[in-house]
Structures are given as structure tokens and as C-alpha cells.
Amino acid sequence: MGSANYSKGPWLQRFANGKPVRKPKQQEPWKAAPDLSRDIIASAQCILDRENFVRELDRHLKHRDFLELRKTELLYKKYLENVSEPLMQKLKDKMNSQSEKEAWKRRQEQLSQYLNYCAKKGYVFLDDYDPSEYDPFFQKTRTDCWKV
Numbered sequence: 639m640g641s642a643n644y645s646k647g648p649w650l651q652r653f654a655n656g657k658p659v660r661k662p663k664q665q666e667p668w669k670a671a672p673d674l675s676r677d678i679i680a681s682a683q684c685i686l687d688r689e690n691f692v693r694e695l696d697r698h699l700k701h702r703d704f705l706e707l708r709k710t711e712l713l714y715k716k717y718l719e720n721v722s723e724p725l726m727q728k729l730k731d732k733m734n735s736q737s738e739k740e741a742w743k744r745r746q747e748q749l750s751q752y753l754n755y756c757a758k759k760g761y762v763f764l765d766d767y768d769p770s771e772y773d774p775f776f777q778k779t780r781t782d783c784w785k786v
Contacts (some may be wrong), residue, residue: 736744759768
């Protein structure tokens, strides 16, 4: 009976006073939580590093594209200054140096040379050709199997 009173005693005492009979241990922090939070922070940092890397790479590629475009523009400018414009100027000077009569006379002379050459051959049309001089079928080695 003493044991029954003993078992009832502390329970009544605890219930009446509101204080537990045993002192609870200090609650220790859960050890998985800091490890988990470290993993989350490390993952977030990894994602941020990747985003920064992609941002830097994109900026670098845009800058490189800009430099290549600028290089092309400068190369074209050099071409215009050193090749195209001097050549065009020489052509204009040559064209302006000849009078219309000289140009007409030169064209007539070239036409008469062409006609004399064709008259010497005996024909002018492209359908007529001399196989000893030009053979358009020289490299044709196979027969045309699709002809009916």
C-alpha cells in the first residue's frame, strides 16, 4: 500500500504544484538542422555563383561581339580609303579624260575587230562552233539514260 500511496503522492504533488517532479534536461538543439541549413546556404551560394558567372560570361561575349563589329568597321574603312576610293577615282579620271568622240571611236574599233574575227571564222552564232577550237561536250563521259 505504501507503494500505491507513493505512486499517487508525486503525481498529486506535481499536478497540484504545477511543477514536475523531475527536472527536464536542457533541450539540445537538433544537430541535423544546422547541417541542413548549411547545405541550403551552400546550394544557394552555388546557384548565385553560377548566375554571376553566366552574367559575367554574357557581358564578356557582348563586349567581344562589339569589338569584332568595330574591327570589321575599321577594316572596311581602311579598305575604302586605301583600295576602293582610289580605284574609283582613277576610273572617274580615266572616264573624264576621254571625250565622247574618243570613247565612241574606241567602241567602234572593238566592234569592228570582233566582226572581222567572226567573219574570218565564217559564223557568228553561238549555236555554231568549231569542235577543234571549242568542244562543249568534252567532259561529258556518260550517256544520258533519261532520254527517250
